[in-house]
Amino acid sequence: MVEALAEPVPEARSRPRITHERAPVDLARAERAAADMLAALGLPIDSEDMFETPRRLVHAYAEMLTVPDFDSTTFSNAAGYDELVLVSDIPLRSLCEHHLLPFTGVAHVGYLPGERILGLSKFARTVDFFARRAQTQERLTTEIADHLQERLEPAGIGVVIEADHTCMTLRGARAEGARTVTAALRGRLRDDPKTRAEFLSLTRDRAVRR
Ligand code: ZN
Numbered sequence: 001m002v003e004a005l006a007e008p009v010p011e012a013r014s015r016p017r018i019t020h021e022r023a024p025v026d027l028a029r030a031e032r033a034a035a036d037m038l039a040a041l042g043l044p045i046d047s048e049d050m051f052e053t054p055r056r057l058v059h060a061y062a063e064m065l066t067v068p069d070f071d072s073t074t075f076s077n078a079a080g081y082d083e084l085v086l087v088s089d090i091p092l093r094s095l096c097e098h099h100l101l102p103f104t105g106v107a108h109v110g111y112l113p114g115e116r117i118l119g120l121s122k123f124a125r126t127v128d129f130f131a132r133r134a135q136t137q138e139r140l141t142t143e144i145a146d147h148l149q150e151r152l153e154p155a156g157i158g159v160v161i162e163a164d165h166t167c168m169t170l171r172g173a174r175a176e177g178a179r180t181v182t183a184a185l186r187g188r189l190r191d192d193p194k195t196r197a198e199f200l201s202l203t204r205d206r207a208v209r210r
Contacts, residue, residue: 014074014116018129020067030058064095064102067132072151073119082155084195086110086202087123096167097134105163105179108203111148112155112188112195118148137163137182145184156188156195160203 034054038045045053088108096103107127111118130143145159160183168175188195 099167158189
């Protein structure tokens, strides 16, 4: 016989640390390899001006690829707020995994709260947590949505990212001004046409204003 369990009472505040398992980093080896690569590309790395460049390059990449841990604070939705919460224009910096060149832009995150609400500053932390690694914009969008879905169990969640990829604007197609937009929608933000339209029009209005 299975005993019926009482409904768990949601904690008023929960604050787990969100961390990322890091692969070991060998800066000395990376500096030697960077010096080799730059020399092989014909750059005068023995010159006074570029002598320090391999070290700077490696440290710049190490910094851009260090995933920042953060405390993901949620609160019980005691007031029962059930309308859309939209945090827009969250600055975004990432590195495309195909060229290791930066892509930058903004993320808009909206959700319909369930039993928990997320501290507002944590949306930017969540975006940065998934952006500070070698990424594709598509995967970044999905990972943010999936993480917040799991963490908050909201009635719906939507993530829209607009970004400029320097691998497309500075090289290759040199498509200056081209902007890539991706979206990941879950729950009612995907399935309810009215809510979906409201969320997408709010994020689109912002895109037009820029
Ligand atoms: Zn690229």
